[in-house]
Amino acid sequence: xxxxxxxxxxxxxxxxxxxxxxxxxxxxxxxxxxxxxxxxxxxxxxxxxxxxxxxxxxxxxxxxxxxxxxxxxxxxxxxxxxxxxxxxxxxxxxxxxxxxxxxxxxxxxxxxxxxxxxxxxxxxxxxxxxxxxxxxxxxxxxxxxxxxxxxxxxxxx
Amino acid sequence: xxxxxxxxxxxxxxxxxxxxxxxxxxxxxxxxxxxxxxxxxxxxxxxxxxxxxxxxxxxxxxxxxxxxxxxxxxxxxxxxxxxxxxxxxxxxxxxxxxxxxxxxxxxxxxxxxxxxx
Numbered sequence: 294x295x296x297x298x299x300x301x302x303x304x305x306x307x308x309x310x311x312x313x314x315x316x317x318x319x320x321x322x323x324x325x326x327x328x329x330x331x332x333x334x335x336x337x338x339x340x341x342x343x344x345x346x347x348x349x350x351x352x353x354x355x356x357x358x359x360x361x362x363x364x365x366x367x368x369x370x371x372x373x374x375x376x377x378x379x380x381x382x383x384x385x386x387x388x389x390x391x392x393x394x395x396x397x398x399x400x401x402x403x404x405x406x407x408x409x410x411x412x413x414x415x416x417x418x419x420x421x422x423x424x425x426x427x428x429x430x431x432x433x434x435x436x437x438x439x440x441x442x443x444x445x446x447x448x449x450x
Numbered sequence: 451x452x453x454x455x456x457x458x459x460x461x462x463x464x465x466x467x468x469x470x471x472x473x474x475x476x477x478x479x480x481x482x483x484x485x486x487x488x489x490x491x492x493x494x495x496x497x498x499x500x501x502x503x504x505x506x507x508x509x510x511x512x513x514x515x516x517x518x519x520x521x522x523x524x525x526x527x528x529x530x531x532x533x534x535x536x537x538x539x540x541x542x543x544x545x546x547x548x549x550x551x552x553x554x555x556x557x558x559x560x561x562x563x564x565x566x567x
Contacts, residue, residue, distance in 0.1 A: 299486065308470060309468075309471070309511065310470065310471055311487065312473050312474055312505070312512050312513065313473060313474035313475060313476045313483070313513055313514070390538075391537075
């Protein structure tokens with residue numbers, strides 16, 4: 294009996310998958326992805342705060358202002374969500390139970406970092422962005438130490 | 451004597467087996483990617499069994515060898531290559547889906563003793 298026949302006979306168009314591997318096959322992780330997104334969030338927050346609102350009567354200037362704010366907010370939203378995603382990938386896929394022994398506050402660091410991403414989305418808060426960046430630095434240090442590699446933390450901006 | 455494949459198909463027809471398709475290479479050559487395996491639903495397993503069991507931290511189903519079962523009913527899983535319990539920890543016995551009995555794609559029995567030494 295062919296495999297396709299077997300599937301049809303037992304009403305199984307798509308068999309459930311049993312994973313012989315457990316992680317993404319590439320195994321490439323780097324906290325830099327989260328840090329870059331977090332830096333973009335901080336940059337957008339600063340740019341929004343630096344904008345000067347135009348006079349209410351200047352229709353063209355108001356339209357231009359709203360357009361710029363809209364674009365900055367959209368990028369802030371997108372990058373904060375990306376930072377959260379990248380952090381969750383590290384938290385749930387790279388870090389394993391064995392790492393908790395070396396870093397007992399690992400869960401708290403990631404939880405606070407994820408919360409900071411949400412804060413950065415909800416508000417225009419430099420404090421939230423700074424908290425997120427501080428968490429990224431902590432995660433950078435834990436990550437590379439867990440791989441027994443010395444990689445100095447840096448920021449692009 | 452009834453051939454193993456026929457026994458397994460009869461068991462499948464009487465709902466005593468589940469079918470899974472293998473993904474990944476960590477159990478090669480016993481299980482190659484895309485192989486179809488027969489799983490006997492069970493709440494118990496033994497050292498040396500190949501089992502389908504829920505990942506300890508994810509919603510996926512793993513297929514691995516049973517290396518040990520400790521007193522807390524936590525199953526240590528192993529595989530010839532790739533990641534196993536050394537990396538992701540032990541899986542709970544209560545999350546066992548079943549024991550692999552037959553590799554339909556390779557027409558080979560997977561019962562403990564036939565494949566594991």
